[in-house]
Amino acid sequence: MIRRTPQQPRERGIPDATVARLPLYLRALNGLAERAVATVSSEDLAVAAGVNSAKLRKDLSHLGSYGTRGVGYDVQYLIYQISRELGLTQDWAVAIVGVGNLGRALANYGGFVSRGFRVAGLLDADPEVVGDHIAGLVVEHSDELESVIAKRGVSIVVIATPATAAQAVCDRVIASGVTSILNFAPVVLTVPAGVDVRKVDLSIELQILAFHEQRKVNGGPAVVDEIMGEEWAGEVS
Amino acid sequence: MIRRTPQQPRERGIPDATVARLPLYLRALNGLAERAVATVSSEDLAVAAGVNSAKLRKDLSHLGSYGTRGVGYDVQYLIYQISRELGLTQDWAVAIVGVGNLGRALANYGGFVSRGFRVAGLLDADPEVVGDHIAGLVVEHSDELESVIAKRGVSIVVIATPATAAQAVCDRVIASGVTSILNFAPVVLTVPAGVDVRKVDLSIELQILAFHEQRKVNGGPAVVDEIMGEEWAGEVS
DNA sequence: TCGACTTTGTGCATCACTTCACAAAGGCAC
DNA sequence: GTGCCTTTGTGAAGTGATGCACAAAGTCGA
Numbered sequence: 001m002i003r004r005t006p007q008q009p010r011e012r013g014i015p016d017a018t019v020a021r022l023p024l025y026l027r028a029l030n031g032l033a034e035r036a037v038a039t040v041s042s043e044d045l046a047v048a049a050g051v052n053s054a055k056l057r058k059d060l061s062h063l064g065s066y067g068t069r070g071v072g073y074d075v076q077y078l079i080y081q082i083s084r085e086l087g088l089t090q091d092w093a094v095a096i097v098g099v100g101n102l103g104r105a106l107a108n109y110g111g112f113v114s115r116g117f118r119v120a121g122l123l124d125a126d127p128e129v130v131g132d133h134i135a136g137l138v139v140e141h142s143d144e145l146e147s148v149i150a151k152r153g154v155s156i157v158v159i160a161t162p163a164t165a166a167q168a169v170c171d172r173v174i175a176s177g178v179t180s181i182l183n184f185a186p187v188v189l190t191v192p193a194g195v196d197v198r199k200v201d202l203s204i205e206l207q208i209l210a211f212h213e214q215r216k217v218n219g220g221p222a223v224v225d226e227i228m229g230e231e232w233a234g235e236v237s
Numbered sequence: 238m239i240r241r242t243p244q245q246p247r248e249r250g251i252p253d254a255t256v257a258r259l260p261l262y263l264r265a266l267n268g269l270a271e272r273a274v275a276t277v278s279s280e281d282l283a284v285a286a287g288v289n290s291a292k293l294r295k296d297l298s299h300l301g302s303y304g305t306r307g308v309g310y311d312v313q314y315l316i317y318q319i320s321r322e323l324g325l326t327q328d329w330a331v332a333i334v335g336v337g338n339l340g341r342a343l344a345n346y347g348g349f350v351s352r353g354f355r356v357a358g359l360l361d362a363d364p365e366v367v368g369d370h371i372a373g374l375v376v377e378h379s380d381e382l383e384s385v386i387a388k389r390g391v392s393i394v395v396i397a398t399p400a401t402a403a404q405a406v407c408d409r410v411i412a413s414g415v416t417s418i419l420n421f422a423p424v425v426l427t428v429p430a431g432v433d434v435r436k437v438d439l440s441i442e443l444q445i446l447a448f449h450e451q452r453k454v455n456g457g458p459a460v461v462d463e464i465m466g467e468e469w470a471g472e473v474s
Numbered sequence: 475t476c477g478a479c480t481t482t483g484t485g486c487a488t489c490a491c492t493t494c495a496c497a498a499a500g501g502c503a504c
Numbered sequence: 505g506t507g508c509c510t511t512t513g514t515g516a517a518g519t520g521a522t523g524c525a526c527a528a529a530g531t532c533g534a
Contacts, residue, residue, distance in 0.1 A: 042482070
């Protein structure tokens with residue numbers, strides 16, 4: 001987590017929960033922009049983004065007063081302001097390590113390029129994959145990791161390797177000075193303070209769904225509760 | 238969101254935040270189990286899962302009293318209890334709609350099969366893709382969606398189609414009686430009450446990283462603040 | 475210019491989650 | 505047994521997010 005310097009009087013203190021929703025608003029706004037909508041009320045934008053309008057207004061108020069009372073928000077202007085706040089008005093060079101199916105999906109993912117992210121490198125340890133052309137890039141060997149990061153000014157690295165390789169890749173990446181890592185490998189990465197790791201686990205959401213689905217079907221966890229409890233108790237003691 | 242029935246006196250009220258972390262604990266526990274660890278303290282498990290130990294204990298206390306004071310938690314027993322709570326002790330048939338790179342990545346993703354999820358169908362609208370063999374399954378045409386869901390008892394559907402197709406697929410899926418949907422397409426799906434949609438947006442986390450990275454580099458959003466503000470103000474009014 | 479109407483921005487109460495800190499519970503050595 | 509030591513489970517306090525409700529600020533028609 002980023003720690004705020006206390007001497008900074010106000011401003012610049014956007015709650016994490018708000019930051020996490022800004023990309024959502026941005027996407028909704030882009031949808032409106034495509035349909036040539038000029039202005040939008042907090043109510044309409046909230047619906048489009050799938051949140052409640054009071055929350056949306058409070059979130060936006062953290063960025064500044066960019067709305068017009070009685071009218072709403074100028075779509076283009078708000079897109080610009082949110083993009084700027086998120087740092088998407090500048091160009092970020094991203095390297096993707098691990099070019100399996102997931103790595104390929106990410107390399108081809110429109111949501112990256114369209115939002116200030118430029119895939120500047122694709123790396124894999126498998127000689128079979130090295131040399132492949134994907135999304136206009138040639139896959140390079142993992143050995144090149146350090147030099148790719150240095151030469152192309154990579155500031156964010158995406159790890160899409162198998163779980164076993166992730167920590168080693170992570171260590172090398174950090175040694176190269178990168179402090180922002182997006183981890184798709186199902187492991188908890190150990191990193192020094194000052195390095196930001198965000199994790200996406202494709203199966204976690206599915207497990208949460210299963211939890212809710214189970215409640216719908218039979219109102220709670222397996223009925224074998226007591227019996228199994230006994231069985232297990234036996235094994236334990 | 239699932240709403241609790243008020244007449245249910247206690248138990249069965251696990252906070253969402255806790256549910257979201259259970260998969261994390263489960264993965265850490267599986268790691269320990271592989272290394273043949275028999276028992277683990279809340280402190281050690283918390284480190285392995287990347288959370289604080291008080292939080293972990295409180296989370297686990299919502300499931301019941303499964304620890305032993307002075308000793309810790311029995312790894313196997315806790316794996317079983319968490320799995321049961323999440324509904325992973327039963328077998329869930331999952332269908333994946335949209336077999337692009339992402340769909341393939343998901344179909345091959347070990348985290349699914351190993352946790353009670355069985356990929357029971359792969360569907361795509363592209364005739365080019367239909368008939369391909371992926372992860373031991375044959376890709377079927379989207380037209381078969383309803384019959385696949387019905388015949389194979391699919392209760393969770395994963396949408397990995399392009400954004401434009403997502404809502405239509407979603408509607409058909411719901412019409413077939415499915416109430417749990419995991420959406421990877423970058424759109425807000427509109428669904429009736431009672432249907433659970435969870436969303437994974439691969440680019441959101443990247444945008445959050447960019448936000449923090451920007452702060453590290455230059456302490457905040459673009460320095461052109463005032464100037465751009467003026468420019469835009471001109472356009473707006 | 476004025477008044478009716480719309481919509482923002484925000485103070486405040488509420489709710490949910492987190493963290494602390496410690497009593498209660500059990501294991502283990504002697 | 506007995507007492508020490510470890511670790512859990514949980515009240516209680518603290519922190520942060522949410523949602524309500526409304527005053528302030530703006531638009532627009534007459």
